[in-house]
Amino acid sequence: MSEFDYDLFVIGGGSGGVRAGRLVAGMGKKVAIAEEFRFGGTCVIRGCVPKKLLVYASQFPEHFEDAAGYGWTVGESSFDWPTLIANKDREIARLEGLYRGGLERAGADIIASRAVLEDRHTVRIVNENRTVTARHILIATGGRPNPHAALPGHEHCITSNEAFHLDTLPKAIVIAGGGYIGVEFANIFHGLGVETTLVYRGKEILGRFDQDLRTMLHKTMEAKGIRILCGTIFKEIVKREDGRLDAHLSDDSTLTVDQVMLAIGRTPNTEGLGLDKAGVQTGKIDEIIVDDYSRTNVDNIYAIGDVTNRVQLTPVAIHEAMCFVQTVFHDNPVSPDHDVIATAVFSQPEIGTVGLTEEEAGEKFDEVEIYRAEFRPMRHTLSGRQERMLMKLVVDAATKKVVGAHILGPDAGEMAQLLGVAVKAGLTKNDFDRTMAIHPTAAEELVTIYQPSYRLKGGARVA
Numbered sequence: 001m002s003e004f005d006y007d008l009f010v011i012g013g014g015s016g017g018v019r020a021g022r023l024v025a026g027m028g029k030k031v032a033i034a035e036e037f038r039f040g041g042t043c044v045i046r047g048c049v050p051k052k053l054l055v056y057a058s059q060f061p062e063h064f065e066d067a068a069g070y071g072w073t074v075g076e077s078s079f080d081w082p083t084l085i086a087n088k089d090r091e092i093a094r095l096e097g098l099y100r101g102g103l104e105r106a107g108a109d110i111i112a113s114r115a116v117l118e119d120r121h122t123v124r125i126v127n128e129n130r131t132v133t134a135r136h137i138l139i140a141t142g143g144r145p146n147p148h149a150a151l152p153g154h155e156h157c158i159t160s161n162e163a164f165h166l167d168t169l170p171k172a173i174v175i176a177g178g179g180y181i182g183v184e185f186a187n188i189f190h191g192l193g194v195e196t197t198l199v200y201r202g203k204e205i206l207g208r209f210d211q212d213l214r215t216m217l218h219k220t221m222e223a224k225g226i227r228i229l230c231g232t233i234f235k236e237i238v239k240r241e242d243g244r245l246d247a248h249l250s251d252d253s254t255l256t257v258d259q260v261m262l263a264i265g266r267t268p269n270t271e272g273l274g275l276d277k278a279g280v281q282t283g284k285i286d287e288i289i290v291d292d293y294s295r296t297n298v299d300n301i302y303a304i305g306d307v308t309n310r311v312q313l314t315p316v317a318i319h320e321a322m323c324f325v326q327t328v329f330h331d332n333p334v335s336p337d338h339d340v341i342a343t344a345v346f347s348q349p350e351i352g353t354v355g356l357t358e359e360e361a362g363e364k365f366d367e368v369e370i371y372r373a374e375f376r377p378m379r380h381t382l383s384g385r386q387e388r389m390l391m392k393l394v395v396d397a398a399t400k401k402v403v404g405a406h407i408l409g410p411d412a413g414e415m416a417q418l419l420g421v422a423v424k425a426g427l428t429k430n431d432f433d434r435t436m437a438i439h440p441t442a443a444e445e446l447v448t449i450y451q452p453s454y455r456l457k458g459g460a461r462v463a
């Protein structure tokens with residue numbers, strides 16, 4: 001008999017925790033997984049999945065408009081928010097069931113409770129007021145929206161958590177934050193007919209993305225009718241007698257809206273987790289500090305996913321989980337590979353991107369070639385929509401390696417997934433040139449820009 005109740009105790013049933021728990025239980029090990037809210041975690045319950053469903057919903061008005069150029073007459077349309085939310089909730093419940101089912105079939109003990117550490121091998125199951133022991137503990141508790149506690153009136157604001165469950169669709173909303181969550185929700189609400197303003201303290205939305213795409217997305221969103229105020233922050237949110245909200249901004253203007261949404265970053269879920277009792281170290285924003293193998297300073301306690309504040313994306317949390325399983329349960333140390341991660345922003349138009357931005361490549365390499373194509377996608381020709389598409393390859397001139405690829409336009413996320421393979425594999429511009437185009441597609445531009453549009457030397461544009 002083992003000296004511990006479990007070989008592995010997983011705290012948090014989200015993207016990372018569920019994957020690790022299921023794989024290790026599937027090996028015949030004794031595994032428990034505790035989830036305090038709903039299995040599936042942020043991604044399934046109140047992140048990627050419901051967000052993408054809302055993105056689809058918000059795109060219909062443009063589809064209806066575009067249909068006319070193709071000869072269709074679309075009758076009067078109307079939208080019902082409660083129907084969308086109910087259908088979305090049904091799909092989320094289905095997925096939650098799949099996550100639970102996978103764990104059950106693998107033989108994991110599923111615990112519907114908050115769990116906290118008592119010491120390096122002991123976990124308290126809060127709802128059941130009992131403790132269990134485990135040889136290994138995996139912390140995969142994710143993160144939560146930053147509530148901006150310093151903002152007067154922050155208690156009147158919603159975050160992405162509540163945005164998925166509003167009783168009614170607001171007539172007007174102001175969203176704070178220029179990251180991908182704020183930008184995506186601005187497009188969702190605008191598409192659904194809400195008067196939308198995005199307020200961002202920085203110079204330009206989407207800080208870490210290629211500047212070209214950021215500028216073009218900004219312009220396109222404004223052309224659609226979304227107001228974007230950069231270099232601006234909230235000073236105070238005041239609830240009015242009529243129930244609406246006054247958002248007082250740093251430029252001394254006031255917006256009167258029905259909802260104020262905060263999308264100003266996420267905080268790792270480490271509060272009250274008992275990390276001090278187990279001696280686990282945390283960093284500046286209370287993230288759990290881990291080594292290259294996701295191990296904390298306490299050698300039987302590991303942490304993966306958003307709680308470690310490395311790269312906050314679902315596939316990354318899942319990858320870290322799989323590396324953890326290899327390292328600890330297959331005696332095959334594998335450290336997560338965080339280099340060259342393809343990603344998308346489900347803005348409208350969409351961004352798909354992988355590798356270095358033009359600016360980053362300019363700093364890293366002596367000479368950089370930029371292959372850039374800006375055009376009106378074919379689908380917008382008959383529709384009359386003026387939106388343009390941008391594609392860009394960033395190439396290290398010395399080796400001809402494609403070190404970055406960036407797309408703004410329809411299906412950019414889908415394209416970036418495949419470009420991710422090419423860039424990750426270190427393919428050269430010559431490999432792209434040798435690849436036959438698929439005609440007529442938008443993606444064919446990626447293999448038919450034969451001459452550099454311009455170059456960078458020492459980071460500066462030369463021709």
Ligand SMILES: Cc1cc2nc3c(=O)[nH]c(=O)nc-3n(C[C@H](O)[C@H](O)[C@H](O)COP(=O)(O)OP(=O)(O)OC[C@H]3O[C@@H](n4cnc5c(N)ncnc54)[C@H](O)[C@@H]3O)c2cc1C
Nearest residue numbers: 012014015016036041042047115141142305306312313314
């Ligand atoms: C609005 C939004 C949109 C997003 N869109 C995308 C996207 O398009 N693509 C993408 O890749 N990523 C997206 N993300 C990010 C993605 O959701 C996260 O990176 C991912 O869910 C992280 O997985 P995780 O396992 O680290 O944590 P989570 O999935 O957050 O899971 C952690 C779980 O732990 C539980 N928990 C916390 N503390 C305890 C405790 N003490 N005891 C028991 N249970 C506990 C929580 O309830 C939660 O269910 C989005 C996030 C948000 C908020």
